[in-house]
Amino acid sequence: MCRHVAYLGPEEPLGRYLVTPPHGLYRQSWAPRRQQYGTVNADGFGVGWYAAGDPLPARYRRAGPIWADLSFADLARVARTSCLLAAVRDATLSGADGEAAAAPFASGTWLFSHNGAVPGWPDSLAPLAGTLSATDLLSLEARNDSAFVWALVLARLRAGDDEGQALADTVREVAEAAPGSRLNLLLTSGDSITATAWGDTLWYLTTPGHGTVVASEPYDDDPLWREVPDRTLLVASRTDVTLTPLKEPGETSAPSPTLESTRAGGPPSSKEPRT
Numbered sequence: 001m002c003r004h005v006a007y008l009g010p011e012e013p014l015g016r017y018l019v020t021p022p023h024g025l026y027r028q029s030w031a032p033r034r035q036q037y038g039t040v041n042a043d044g045f046g047v048g049w050y051a052a053g054d055p056l057p058a059r060y061r062r063a064g065p066i067w068a069d070l071s072f073a074d075l076a077r078v079a080r081t082s083c084l085l086a087a088v089r090d091a092t093l094s095g096a097d098g099e100a101a102a103a104p105f106a107s108g109t110w111l112f113s114h115n116g117a118v119p120g121w122p123d124s125l126a127p128l129a130g131t132l133s134a135t136d137l138l139s140l141e142a143r144n145d146s147a148f149v150w151a152l153v154l155a156r157l158r159a160g161d162d163e164g165q166a167l168a169d170t171v172r173e174v175a176e177a178a179p180g181s182r183l184n185l186l187l188t189s190g191d192s193i194t195a196t197a198w199g200d201t202l203w204y205l206t207t208p209g210h211g212t213v214v215a216s217e218p219y220d221d222d223p224l225w226r227e228v229p230d231r232t233l234l235v236a237s238r239t240d241v242t243l244t245p246l247k248e249p250g251e252t253s254a255p256s257p258t259l260e261s262t263r264a265g266g267p268p269s270s271k272e273p274r275t
Helices: 070-078 123-131 134-138 145-158 163-177
Strands: 003-013 045-049 058-062 080-088 105-107 110-117 182-188 193-197 203-207 211-215 232-236 240-245 259-263 269-271
Touching: 003 070, 003 110, 003 182, 003 193, 045 070, 058 070, 080 110, 080 182, 105 145, 110 145, 123 145, 123 163, 134 145, 145 163, 145 182, 163 182, 163 193, 163 232, 193 211, 203 232, 203 240, 211 232
Parallel strands: none
Antiparallel strands: 003 080, 003 211, 045 058, 045 080, 105 110, 110 182, 182 193, 193 232, 203 211, 232 240, 240 259, 259 269
């Protein structure tokens, strides 16, 4: 379900990463190449981006398919940014939330997207509702699994967790409550990209002078694209990508991780585990 992409690097038009590539997010809305669940992502789309001098992102979201929105083509051609997060949606279940259900979700400087599904929603995650405040629950942007997962992540971020810890702990908690969940999460605050690969495809690309892209699937055939192993946390800057294994539910200690750091323009290199 869904495809998403995040970019961090030199200022570029939105279309450079969403529309222009031969297999960009625009085309992935009707012809994804690596999507394992669902075939057409026509249940809404959205893009969030950061303008120079403003730490709060702008968002453009719609309930229909991206190819039917002629205004988006103009926006993508002229709006420029050094960081974006965008998604096209294949709804898990039908609903009446319209564009409110389309990623990216937002709060403060953060943008968030969920590629996947939670089996048994909403019953499977009902026990986790008690971990959120009444304000958190009443502030949900939409009544779907992705918006609820975002609320869980956001509660951790507001409590002081860093982005990686917030995503990793949320994935583990949701996977334990709803086994078989697909939880590819994507988060940015404008100066980094954090993501999880859990049950679906995730790729990244770093190139000299062009920053870092993290996406559900490659938007072209550049040989520098690298696939992220399943059950992995990714943290990216403009020049580096670090991969760390994620714990399975019920696992008390993670295997000794080898953190793979990729510098733009260079091959992956192994690092000793951090302690």
